[in-house]
Amino acid sequence: MESITFGVLTISDSCYQEPAKDSSGPRLMSLIRAAFTNAQVVASVLPDERDLIQRELRKWIDRSDVRVIITTGGTGFAPRDVTPEATKPLLDKECMQMSFAIALASLKKTKFAALSRGLCGIAGNTLVLNFPGSERAVVDCFEVVQELLPHALSLISDNVKLVQATHEAMQTETVASPRHVCPHKTGAGDANDRNSPYPMLPVLEALDIILQHVQRHTQLEQQLMNLQSPVHIPPFRASIKDGYAMKSTGFAGSKRVLGCIAAGDGIEPHPLQEDECFKINTGAPLPEHADCVVQVEDTKLLQRDKYGEESLVEILVEPTAGLDVRAIGHDMAAGDKVFPQFDASPVVINSLLAAVGIQQSVPKPKIAIISTGSELLAPGQPAQPDKIFDSNSSMLAALLQQFGFDCEQQHVLVDDLSSTTINLDKLFDAVDFVICSGGVSMGDKDFIKPALQHLQFKLHFGRVNMKPGKPFTFASKSDKYFFGLPGNPVSAFVTFHLFALPAIRWAAGWQRAQCSLPVVNVSLLNESLELDARPEYVRASVTSINGELYAIVTGDQISSRLKSIVRADVLVHLPARSAARTTVRAGEIFPASILRNDFISNYKSASEVAKNTKSAFTPELQGASECPFTGQKTFKTESFGSIFVLFLGWNRQI
Ligand SMILES: Nc1nc2c(c(=O)[nH]1)N[C@H]1C(S)=C(S)[C@@H](COP(=O)(O)OP(=O)(O)OC[C@H]3O[C@@H](n4cnc5c(N)ncnc54)[C@H](O)[C@@H]3O)O[C@H]1N2
Ligand code: MOO
Ligand SMILES: [Mg+2]
Numbered sequence: 017m018e019s020i021t022f023g024v025l026t027i028s029d030s031c032y033q034e035p036a037k038d039s040s041g042p043r044l045m046s047l048i049r050a051a052f053t054n055a056q057v058v059a060s061v062l063p064d065e066r067d068l069i070q071r072e073l074r075k076w077i078d079r080s081d082v083r084v085i086i087t088t089g090g091t092g093f094a095p096r097d098v099t100p101e102a103t104k105p106l107l108d109k110e111c112m113q114m115s116f117a118i119a120l121a122s123l124k125k126t127k128f129a130a131l132s133r134g135l136c137g138i139a140g141n142t143l144v145l146n147f148p149g150s151e152r153a154v155v156d157c158f159e160v161v162q163e164l165l166p167h168a169l170s171l172i173s174d175n176v177k178l179v180q181a182t183h184e185a186m187q188t189e190t191v192a193s194p195r196h197v198c199p200h201k202t203g204a205g206d207a208n209d210r211n212s213p214y215p216m217l218p219v220l221e222a223l224d225i226i227l228q229h230v231q232r233h234t235q236l237e238q239q240l241m242n243l244q245s246p247v248h249i250p251p252f253r254a255s256i257k258d259g260y261a262m263k264s265t266g267f268a269g270s271k272r273v274l275g276c277i278a279a280g281d282g283i284e285p286h287p288l289q290e291d292e293c294f295k296i297n298t299g300a301p302l303p304e305h306a307d308c309v310v311q312v313e314d315t316k317l318l319q320r321d322k323y324g325e326e327s328l329v330e331i332l333v334e335p336t337a338g339l340d341v342r343a344i345g346h347d348m349a350a351g352d353k354v355f356p357q358f359d360a361s362p363v364v365i366n367s368l369l370a371a372v373g374i375q376q377s378v379p380k381p382k383i384a385i386i387s388t389g390s391e392l393l394a395p396g397q398p399a400q401p402d403k404i405f406d407s408n409s410s411m412l413a414a415l416l417q418q419f420g421f422d423c424e425q426q427h428v429l430v431d432d433l434s435s436t437t438i439n440l441d442k443l444f445d446a447v448d449f450v451i452c453s454g455g456v457s458m459g460d461k462d463f464i465k466p467a468l469q470h471l472q473f474k475l476h477f478g479r480v481n482m483k484p485g486k487p488f489t490f491a492s493k494s495d496k497y498f499f500g501l502p503g504n505p506v507s508a509f510v511t512f513h514l515f516a517l518p519a520i521r522w523a524a525g526w527q528r529a530q531c532s533l534p535v536v537n538v539s540l541l542n543e544s545l546e547l548d549a550r551p552e553y554v555r556a557s558v559t560s561i562n563g564e565l566y567a568i569v570t571g572d573q574i575s576s577r578l579k580s581i582v583r584a585d586v587l588v589h590l591p592a593r594s595a596a597r598t599t600v601r602a603g604e605i606f607p608a609s610i611l612r613n614d615f616i617s618n619y620k621s622a623s624e625v626a627k628n629t630k631s632a633f634t635p636e637l638q639g640a641s642e643c644p645f646t647g648q649k650t651f652k653t654e655s656f657g658s659i660f661v662l663f664l665g666w667n668r669q670i
Contacts, residue, residue: 019054020169023076023085025062025069027099028149031089032063039151040088047158048086052165053427053439058082064090069102077106077139083169085142086158089149091134099146100135107137107144114145114161114168121160122153129153141172166434212458212487214478219514219551222480222490226519227528229476229492233379236525240365243354245372248345252283252301256340259296260315260329261306264337266290270318273326277303295326308339348372360526362420381523382447384425385412388436388454388464389503392428407578408453408501408508415512416451421520431461437470444471444496449523451516454503457487464500465489473498481592483550484575485511497523504575510553510587513611533609538567538588543602545569547593555584556608558615565615567608585615 026041038061045057058076062068069090076082090099104110114136122129132153134146143165147157169175217225255261255277262271267290276295277284284294284303293310294303302309310331319328348354354368362378369376392406393399406428413423424447429436436455443450455464456478468475473491478500480488484507489500499516501508518531538558545554556567567588570580586608590600600606 019056019081020052020083021056021058021079021081022048022052023073023082024048024057024059025072025076025085025087026060026149027062027064027069027087027090029063029096031061035061040147040149040154043151044086044088044147044154044158047155047162051158051162051430051432052435053429056081064096064098066098066102069099070106073103073106073139073144077142077144080141082142083172084165085144086147086154087134087145088147088154091132091146091148093131093133097133100133103135103137103144103146106139107135108140109138111136111138111143114164117164118145118147118157118160122148122156125152125156138172143168143172163432163434166438170438212479214475214489216479216481216486216550217477219480219482222477222488223515223518223532225476226490226515227522227531229490230497230519230523231495232522233525236360236378237358237527240355241353241358243372245348245350245352245354247348247372248350249347249371250299250342250344253344254342255296255298255300255302255309256342257309257311258298259309259311259313259340260293260331261296261302261309262293262331262335263288263290263306264308264335264339266335268331268334270328270330273329276325277301293329293331302341307337307341308335309341310335311340358527360521360524360530378524380421381449381520382424383416383421383449383451383520384427384443384447385409385416385423386427386429386440386443386450386452388429388431388452390430390432390461394428407505408503411505411509411578412451412453412501412512415509415517419517419521421524431455431463433463433466433470436463436467440467440498441471444493448495449497449499449516449520451499451501451512453501453508456489456500456502468498468500480511481550482510482514483548483552484573485514485553486550488515490515502575505578506555506573506575506580509578509581513587513609514553533587533611535589535607535609536565536586537605538565538586538608540588540600540602540604540606541566541568545590545600547590547598547600549593551592552590553587553609554590555580555611556586556588557583558585558608560615565608567606585612586610 024041024044026038028038031038031041041059041061045059048055048057060072062072069087073085076085087099087103090097115134118134118136119129119132122132129148132148134148136143136145138144145157145161147154260271260273261277271291271293274286274288274292274294275284277300278297279299281300283301286303286305288294288303288305294306296302296309310333314331314333316330316332317326318330319326321327345352348371354372359365360378365378387406387409389406391403393403395405395410399405409426409428413426416423425443427439427443429439440450452464455462465475465478468491471493473493473496475489475491478489479486482488484504485502487500487502488507488511489498491498491500497519499511499519501511501516513533517533521531522528538556552573554573555570557570559566567586569588570582570584571577573580588606588608590606591597
């Protein structure tokens with residue numbers, strides 16, 4: 017993404033003498049960084065000296081990357097307040113209405129705003145804004161200009177495409193609401209404000225639509241399946257053991273050791289008698305005249321020469337032709353197909369290509385992660401009473417990594433239509449997939465769908481009949497794809513696994529059946545669970561007991577409660593509530609998508625089970641007459657019999 021540099025100039029005699037006193041400059045910098053993900057900031061502190069101020073402003077105006085300069089201080093009535101006077105001669109155009117907007121908003125906060133004489137104007141390609149010198153004032157003034165800046169800069173640099181997008185947004189805005197535009201809202205309290213225009217698609221239909229639109233890297237499969245090995249593996253007869261290479265026509269008994277052959281040595285051409293051998297290492301080439309290896313364990317050292325090298329050994333077993341020798345091309349012969357069948361795993365592809373000498377790795381889709389929300393703080397920043405930490409960015413980045421994909425870029429966007437539109441547009445120049453969280457539901461600050469529409473993306477769907485994840489949105493424009501995961505952390509987690517992961521695997525060339533997580537059947541341990549109106553994907557821990565899989569949900573399943581992914585081995589697919597069925601019970605079997613497979617470490621053996629059958633199945637389950645999370649009773653001894661005979665097979669479906 018192209019980055020914009022802001023100049024922040026603090027103008028104050030006292031801050032110049034004691035820079036630690038400057039609070040408005042640093043505050044401005046953090047406001048800028050929070051609002052503009054890619055912003056660079058240059059900053060300086062100067063005394064109230066017209067020439068010095070002008071020289072610094074001129075220096076920044078002449079830099080092509082500095083697009084906005086905000087000064088703070090020196091705008092008042094005191095004799096040394098000269099910031100507007102220093103600024104004015106540098107401006108090509110004054111922007112009176114912007115000064116007016118700032119004044120108007122500031123006057124609402126304090127009538128003392130009338131004592132600021134700050135100017136706004138354009139110098140070359142740079143917007144210059146004079147803010148007053150207090151921290152409070154810079155917060156108020158920045159709030160006014162923040163939303164205007166992206167469009168103002170597009171206009172100054174004559175960026176036709178973005179100007180057009182913002183104009184369209186503004187036109188809808190005047191009809192819709194004075195603050196922003198949202199395609200499903202009229203702002204007039206109409207039905208569309210209250211009811212989403214997007215039909216709720218079944219999960220499988222939504223996945224089908226995604227996979228129909230995402231372009232699969234089909235050449236990969238074709239190229240790999242046609243690939244013939246250019247080399248033999250091994251290219252020479254290789255020893256399988258550390259031992260002694262000899263002629264099989266010889267005999268057991270003592271042999272003279274002619275030398276040692278290590279891996280990497282050339283093929284030894286020396287003629288070999290039947291009572292002679294070479295010491296040899298695993299992976300080393302057999303001497304030209306040898307045809308077998310006797311491992312060192314089956315030999316005895318008889319003698320060393322004066323240099324301490326082995327000179328005579330006793331071979332304790334009869335050598336036979338080909339013993340512990342890997343023939344040329346045994347693992348793969350030149351001309352053989354490198355891949356016996358298609359396997360999209362990068363581990364498989366990259367290692368086999370390397371083995372035949374091809375230095376190439378699996379191409380991967382270019383992916384960016386975005387978190388949206390003006391409430392988000394980056395982890396590591398000090399906590400604030402009105403903000404929350406952004407967990408989705410870290411979660412999605414870790415998920416991509418876990419599944420072997422890379423994240424090219426990561427950004428946090430504030431809830432603002434024009435900056436969202438501009439940032440997305442730029443981001444799609446660099447990547448093919450954007451996995452975004454938040455801003456897809458019904459709120460008047462949910463700008464994702466309108467931003468995609470301004471960018472002429474096709475919104476394939478905007479809701480899915482599932483819990484969590486209802487507002488999941490998928491959009492595309494030629495070969496660029498947007499995945500709008502809902503902001504609630506668990507909704508983002510579930511929709512990543514069910515939609516974004518299959519899509520990127522598909523794009524990477526995986527076969528359809530492999531794209532979704534594998535599905536197994538699990539037997540429910542919770543005594544009883546209420547069904548939701550939507551099919552639900554509940555997080556559950558799995559224990560393997562006597563070869564069968566038992567799932568217990570990870571406590572409160574509200575989609576904001578990230579703790580529900582702790583020890584979540586599977587997503588159990590619960591059906592939607594119906595008139596006939598409102599609850600499900602312990603012992604019922606449901607399909608479940610495998611999120612991770614370390615639940616296999618929860619394995620309980622048959623003997624352990626037998627030992628415990630009197631009280632309960634396992635130590636954990638003894639106490640599990642009460643679910644540790646929900647307090648519900650979790651197990652019914654009467655159902656043991658049926659659980660024992662269940663065979664839990666593998667399906668591949670979502
Ligand atoms: N009137 C309606 N309101 C809502 C509906 C609906 O159908 N009608 N759907 C609800 C459902 S279901 C979900 S899920 C959420 C999805 O909301 P958005 O995708 O618009 O996300 P936000 O509103 O931006 O945020 C929701 C929630 O998540 C928190 N959040 C957002 N991003 C992050 C992050 N990166 N890290 C941690 N937490 C994050 C955010 O603060 C909100 O609390 O909408 C319901 N509303
Ligand atoms: O569908 Mo939302 O994702 O329930 O929380
Ligand atoms: Mg929302």
